[in-house]
Amino acid sequence: MECAAKGRGTHCVDPPTRRCGRCGVVAYCSVDHQLSHWSDHKEECARFEQQMRSAEVLHDFPFTFSSEAMVQVHEKLETRCSFFMRQGLHQVGMWRYECHCGASVAASDCPRMINDWNLPSMLCPCHEPATRISMRLSNWKDYYAWRCLPLYSPVALLLHWTFTLYHALQLAAVRNSTNDTSNKLYIHYLGPDKELLQLAVFGELRALLPGIQVHIDLVGPAVPQFRDGERIDLCSYAHCMEVDCPCKSSSENASFGVPNDRNSAVTLRLSKGFYHERYREIVKDSFPHLVVASNAGIAAYSSWLPTIELIKEMNVPAIFSDYCEEAANLAARCISSVTGHPLGIPIQLNPFRQPMMVQDSSLFLPCYSNCFIFGM
Template identity: 50%
Template sequence: MECAAKGSVASRCTRRFAQRSCPGCSAVSYCSVSHQVSHWTHHKEECARLKQQLLRAKVMNDFPFTFCARNTSLGQNESVTKCDILIAKGLHQKGLWNFECTCAPLVASSYYSVVDDEWHLPSSLCPCLEPKLPLYSKLRDWKDYFQWRCLPLDSPVALLLHWPLTAYRCFQLVSLPYISPEVGGNFHIHYLGPGKELQQLAIFGELHALFPGVSLHIEFIGPEIPDLRDNEKMTLRKYARCSEDGCACNTTIFSGHQGSGASSCSVTLRLRKGFYHERFNEVVEVSSPHIIIAPNAGVAAYSSWLPTIELIQRIGVPAFFSDFCEEAANLGASSIEKSTGKPLTIPVQVNPFRQPMPVEGSALRIPCYSNCFLFGM
C-alpha cells in the first residue's frame, strides 16, 4: 500500500510500501510515524467511517469466480496481481487486455483508430455469439449473467465486461419503460469521462445481447479522448470475436430480437474530446440523451464536475455515477447534493457488476474495485 500521507506532507515518503497501519481504522497505512502524525488532521474526520467500511470487506470481496479466488478472499495475498492472472490465462498485454495491469505500455492504443475486437479466448470462455436463450428476467449479479451466457466461472471476461454490465445495471435502477425488445427503436446514452474503456470499445457490443431489438447510440465524451479521435464514429455489428478461426463469430452479425426482423440493430459509438458541459450543445443536436452514465467519476475529486452537474440538473435526464470505493462514492454523492440542493434519486449502493479484481496500489485497505459503487440523480 502507498502511504496515506503521500502528496499531503512536505517530506517524501521513506519506504516503497507503507506498513504502519492506523490503529483506529486499519484502513490506511503510513511509511513513518511522522507522516502518520502529520496526516491526522485530515484523517481524523474519516477514520471512523473507514473503519465501518472495512468491516463490510468480506461481503464486498465476495465473487463467484474461480480465476480470482485468491485475490478476493479476506486477508488477500497482495503479491498476487492482475498481471499474474492474465499471464496464467495467456492474456497478458494482448489486445483488449493490454491495459488491465499496472505494467501496461506508456503509449495508449486509444491513439489509434483500429479497434481490437478479439477476446483472445476460445469460444467456450467468451460471449462471441448471440445468447442461446432470450433474457427472460433481469440479471441480478455476475452469477446470473454467466449462467445466461453459458460461461464457466473460470472465464476472466468479467474483467472487461464490467463496463457494459454497469451500464445495464443503471438501466435497471432507473426502470426506463421505453427500452425493451417489444418497443425497439433507438436509445441514446451519454457516457462521460471514458478512460481505459477507449482501448476496450469492442466489448460494448455485449449491450446488444442485453437489449435485443434496440439500436443503441453511445456518445463517449471526455478529456482523455485523443485529439485525433475527436468526432470519430464506429458501428459495432458483431460481438467481440473468440480466437477460433472456424467459429461463426468471424462472419455472423447481430441477428436482432427473435421474430422482430431487426437485423439492422447495432451499437453505434462516437468519441468527443472535452468536458460534457463544453460539448453538450453540439452533441445534443444529433443525440439527445435518454440516460447519462459517468463511470469511476471521482465527482468530489475534480472541480470540473460542478458545471456538468449543474447542466445535468437543468436538462433533467437520469444520470448515474460510479466510483472505486464507498468513501469516494459518499463524498461524490455529498458533492452532488450540495451542488443541486436536492437529495439523490438513487442513493449510494454496491454495484453487483463491479470488476472482480481489486484496484492495485490503493492508499486505502477498504474494498476498492472499478465501478464498485453506484449513485444517481
C-alpha cells in the same frame, strides 16, 4: 501507498508500514506523523472502519479465479500481470490494458479497434445467446448461467463496463420510458478512458437489449483528437480465437466497426472534450435518456461541477460509479452541494463491479473498478 501525513512539515523517515489501529485504512511512516495527522483523520476514521467491515461483501464473487484476482492481488502475493500470464492473456488484445505494463498505452496508440476476446468460443460470448433474455440479470452468476459460460471464464473482467451501463439502465428504469414506436435508446457516457481501448465489449448490449437501437455518445478529454466525431457500428459480437467459429463469418466481419446503411443494434460516437463544453453540439442528434459516468472521480476533478450543473438543468437520470465507498461518499457531497438535494439513487454496491482488486490504491480500502454506484 504513501504516508497519510506526507508534507505536514517534517519529512517521512521510513516506509509507511504503520497503519491506523482503529480503521486500518491509512498508513504512516512514524508515530510522530500518525499523531500529527489525527486531527484530520479522526473525522474519517469511524467511517473507514465501517467501510472495512463490509469488505467481505465486496469480495463475494462466484468465479473460480476469485482468490487469485482479489486476495492475492491485494496482499501483493499476485500481480495483475502474473494473473493474466497464467490465463494466457497477458499483453494480448483488449486484455493488455488490464495490467500496469499496458496501462500506459493511450487510446491514441491504438487507431484500430480490437474486437477479439482471444479465448475459445466456450469461454466468451462471441455469438447470439442460445435463448433470448427473459429476465432482469441481477449479478454475474445470472449472466454466466444465461450465456452458458463456465465460472472460470474471465470475460467479466472486461464486461464490467457493459454491465455497469446495463445495471444503470435498470436502476434508472430508463428502458420503460423509451419511445415504444421508435425502440431507440440514447445514452451519454462521460469520461471514458480505458473503455476506449475495449469498445468491442459494448457489443454485448445487442443481447442484453434485444430489439432496442442503442446509441452511445462517449464524451471526454481522453478521446484522441483524431477520433473526435468517429462513429462505430457494432453489428456483431467480439470474436473468439477459433478460426472456424460462426463469429468469423464474412457477413459479420464486414459489418463490425464499419458504418453502413443498415440500422445498427449498437452505435458508438466519440467526442473529445468536457461534457459541458460539447453538450449543445452533441444533443442536436441525441438528447439522452440516461447519462452514465464510470469511475467518475467527481470529488477529485473540479471540471465535474459545471457538468453536474448541466445535468441538473437537463432533468434526466444520471448514474455514476466509483472505485470505493469513500470516493462515492465524497462524490455525493459534491453533487448535493451543486443540486441542493440528496442523491436520487443512494450509494450501493454494484453487483457487476470488476472482479479484480485495484492495485496501488492510496488507501487500504478494498477497491474495484465500478465498485459502487449511485445517481441523481
